[in-house]
Amino acid sequence: MSKKTTVKAGGKAAAGKTTKKAAKPAAKSTVKASKKATAPAKKKQSFGGLSEEILLRMHNLMVKSRVLEERLIKIYKAGEAYFWIGGPGEEAWGVALGMLARKGSGPENDWLHLHYRCTPTMVALGMDMIDSIRLMMNRATDPSTGGRNFSSHYCFPQWNVAPVTSPLEVQYPIACGTAHVQKRAGKGAISIVTGGDAGTAEGDFASCLILASRKGQELPMLITVQNNGYGISTPYEGQHGETNIADRAAAFNIRSRVINGNDPIETYLALKEEMEYIRKTGKPSFIEAKVTRLYGHSSADGANKKPHLFDPVLTFEKNLIDAGILDAKAAKKIWENYEAEGVSAQEQARQEPVPTPESVWDHVYVNSENADWRKF
């Protein structure tokens, strides 16, 4: 378990307190495959005391998410979609987050203000593969945007999943608004917000830290940053002077920690502890998760796998097999089944209707009230 770095400034001190498994939170944060990280965890005890059921569920969802993402990339490369962006490499972080969120609608449940690399979280919440594929292929049946927006721009109001927006970081202070409503409702629900490391240069990130931490008016928020070491092509060093982004939260008296987001166990336990803290105290908490950007930025830079990078799904799977928790054959079957599900979902989505030209006027206003000035 990593320790909190609350208030204590100084990256080094904070870094020293992360677990031995945590990736070094030094400036160079692209997580490379290292001997240490891939060392087999043979003993069941090394899984943080999590039940086999949780471990296997986590593995299953991580595989599902990976297969889905790779399917989306294939759809893009086959010319059946215009743009891909997503979260392969973030499964350890994202799945744990989705498993732990209090899922449902209304202020008594958690709100999730996600960015575009959160497919693993959506899969863990229970999103069907086909619904991601419908979004990718811009079908009218896409439940998030009706074919209007990019891949991974999810919106599931039935689970309080706020719409993903293309402008980076605006989700951070918007999350303060839902947290404010949840605080008033007093049911222990929290607002969770995720985003990238480069995006933290936007003022909206600071807006969020300020709004969440005002004395006596603290908001129940889990503020997170997934630090994959890059903003498109600009490396971490290109914009950060601070050692850890989490150190910035400390300046606002927000409890904060840096974790190895490639380790599902560390992530799960850290998230659980922080969520409990937020629900209990009504105060914010901040997690910086070091993650892998396994397929590059997006289809804009090719979306090809970077085999030298740490792969959280394969590593976790190997650890489970080595520990005798998972059977290698059973694991293979899981991959195959999801692969088949992805293929048939793509085939089905291909048959489904696309948005009609006239539908541009739908939903400009509530109840599709006339928005066309020619008709005023």
Place this chain on the structure above:
Amino acid sequence: MASIAQAIRMALHYGEANMGVKDIFGQDVGAPLGGVFTATQGLETAWNSTLDERGIISMAMGIAMGGDRCVAEIQFADYIFNTIDLLKIAGNTLWCTNGQIQLPMVVMTPVGAGIFGSVYHSHSFDAWASRLQGWKIVMPSNPLDAYGLMLSAIEDPNPVLYLKSKALMRHKGDELIPGEPADEKELKAMIDKPVQNSEGWKPRWPELEKYMVPIGKGKITHAGEHITVVTYSRMVHLCDEVAVKLAEEGISVEVIDLRSIYPYDWPMIKASIEKTGRVLFVNEDTEVTNFGEHLAYRATQECFYQLMARPRVLAGKNLPGIGLHPNLEKNSVPQIHDIELAIREVVAEVP
């Protein structure tokens, strides 16, 4: 009679007491001041935000997304510009989510010149606002409309931008708000915070009634036959004044107070142009890419063969700012004599 600031305050009180408004917030909106124009004084749910316009708009979006009603204020429209992309997002959220996420939020902000506020307290926002798709935009010219449009804005399930003229904040109308005491002093004693010994002060609100001015409906403030003048907000009063003056010379001016920028009352404009055959659009936003230009374009397209003269737009000069000295301000935004001159020119034009 209530001032526009008092009318807004009463509308917001009605909103929090009867329409589910749970947050009224912005810079200095809460106690002790109640807003730099006192439009939020004494309100139960009013609170002071951080000094962060983007934070204010984002919070409002989150509150609306979370299912509560709120009214957020940007202290001066001059400072709303750094929130443009958030306003865009608020306006496109329903569309982008294919109708799934509604953002019923009201953002109000003081606009325009007329108080010698210089470069950063005189901006207009109506033309910019008209390009924020998904928003409704209203701009009242008198206290009763200010009240009725605020209730409509609160009730509307879409985001609504409520642009209030700084220069009109102390303006008093000639119609009572339903429930407002007829005696101005009595109203003041009830809802204005005393300047001295105000500790523990609480407003005594009159028994206000629900009164709605529908969004998208204009009002003819001066009926006439020879020319249609389409305007809104502060300029309504200037145009009315000119209309009264010119009536003495036999020039009959019809003044339309648009009240809503979007959606706008085209049937009213069109019917009036068809009657008068002449039209002038007046507002104080800058003239290049002005909202009045859109209306003039439409008038040309749809009323071309009924027009006796070229449609004209009279607006603020295309300058980087409005200088503080009265000579500068008055030569930047339309004044009474400019309006009079423009009307005379259009009326004199012969096809």
